[in-house]
Structure formats: C-alpha cells, structure tokens
Amino acid sequence: MPSEAITISEMHKVYKMGDVEVAALRGVTLSIDRGEFVAIMGPSGSGKSTLMNMIGLLDTPSAGSYKLDGDEVASLPADTLALVRARKLGFVFQQYMLLPRQTAMRNVEMPLVYRGVPTAQRKLRAQAALRLVGMGDRMDHRPRELSGGQQQRVAIARALAGSPAIILADEPTGALDSKTSVEIMGILQRLNREQGLTIVLVTHEPEVAAYAARTVLMRDGQIVDDRRNVRAPLVGAPSEARKGAPSEPQLHEELHGRHIA
Numbered sequence: 616m617p618s619e620a621i622t623i624s625e626m627h628k629v630y631k632m633g634d635v636e637v638a639a640l641r642g643v644t645l646s647i648d649r650g651e652f653v654a655i656m657g658p659s660g661s662g663k664s665t666l667m668n669m670i671g672l673l674d675t676p677s678a679g680s681y682k683l684d685g686d687e688v689a690s691l692p693a694d695t696l697a698l699v700r701a702r703k704l705g706f707v708f709q710q711y712m713l714l715p716r717q718t719a720m721r722n723v724e725m726p727l728v729y730r731g732v733p734t735a736q737r738k739l740r741a742q743a744a745l746r747l748v749g750m751g752d753r754m755d756h757r758p759r760e761l762s763g764g765q766q767q768r769v770a771i772a773r774a775l776a777g778s779p780a781i782i783l784a785d786e787p788t789g790a791l792d793s794k795t796s797v798e799i800m801g802i803l804q805r806l807n808r809e810q811g812l813t814i815v816l817v818t819h820e821p822e823v824a825a826y827a828a829r830t831v832l833m834r835d836g837q838i839v840d841d842r843r844n845v846r847a848p849l850v851g852a853p854s855e856a857r858k859g860a861p862s863e864p865q866l867h868e869e870l871h872g873r874h875i876a
Contacts, residue, residue, distance in 0.1 A: 626642070
C-alpha cells in the first residue's frame, strides 16, 4: 500500500455558468501522506472549497488525476464514488449537520444505519466515538440541549464512527468562539497524533491552520505555497474530552476491531 493517502496531479475544474466558463482549479498537484494533518488555506474564491469537494468525492474534476490510497477515483461512476466515500472518508462541517430531533447517540449511529451495520455493532461504535470526544455523559442529549462546541464534538464522533482513514474538516471552528475552537482543534490534533488519522482541514483563519503540521495556501485556483508548520501549537486534551475515554487498545477494538462489520 502506498505511503500517500491522497495524490492529485494536474487537476482542473471548470464550471460553466451560461456562456461563461469559470476555472475553479488550475492544474493543482498535491500529495498528502498517511497520518498527516494538513490545512488548506486561501481567500474566498481561491479554490480551497472546490479542492475539498474533489478530495471528498463530492464533485469530479474536469481534468487530471486523483488517487485515493493508490486507486484512481477521478473517473469512477457516482454510485461507486458513494461507496468509496462512505468507507474511507469522514466529514466534519461548519454547521454540524445534526438531526435536531435525534439524540447525540442516534446522530452518530445514523450513517451506520444506512450502511447496514447491525444494531449492537453500531451502538458500540457510536459509544466509543462519543467517549473519545468527551461526550460520553451526553449521549442521550439532543442538539438543542448542547452547546455549539458539544454539537461539533458529536459531528466529529459521527465522522469517526465509520472508521474512516481520512477526516475532512470544512471550517470546523467557523461557528465557534475562540476558547471552544481551541478545544475542537485539540481533539483533531489528538486524533491525528494518537489514532494516526489523516486529517485535511479547510480554513481561512491562520490561527486555526497553525494547529496543523502543514499548510497549503491557495490563490486563484492554484497552490502558491506549501510549508511545514514547525511551531504548530500542541493543545492538551481538555479534561472533558479525556473523561470516560476508552483506552487505546479498547478504542481500537471498538472502532476497528473484530466486533465491527
């Protein structure tokens, strides 16, 4: 298996708006290794969201190559892309995207319901993921009973429950205050460092990008800078996130082990 989780070569994306063609990506080439934590930055219209959609298999390029875990996926049919997306990718969005009438537990379970995971197994996954992000004592709470930071933790748990190799986080702190943003970035750092998850983060905030180990800067549909964050701040896991969290072997067993289909 290749060391690169993501390999993009000469990717272009052109949108047609009537008689006008808009080039959102202009020959982007990017490689992300397994276990990397990468932030993609850029101003509005830079192409960073388009690139994230391509990485997340939510859109297809007009030209170029995209290999995910060494397999070419740029030209796969839509139904196959949906299967690959469900098995390999986890998504965290700015607005949480939680079902308002469902508990935290049920919100985390729902993607596994659609994948046909048996009830007992999906509950194990959901419980392990919620404990990992410090929500073990709020599994029965609904979104309206949770703060914004707590809702985002549930959203991260939902992404984790599918046992993805890659987490894609699109402005995950955009709706949060600065203190809560630090806590969320601490959780993402811990998932990267302790679980070995590859994390790709899109943000327009340099302070948020600094928590990643590497920053890719985009402008006008192209990558204009790609550098290591040698002084990336390390965030200690908040006490709430550590409370009730399973041990490393236990977590591996519950999220990835033999009990899970």
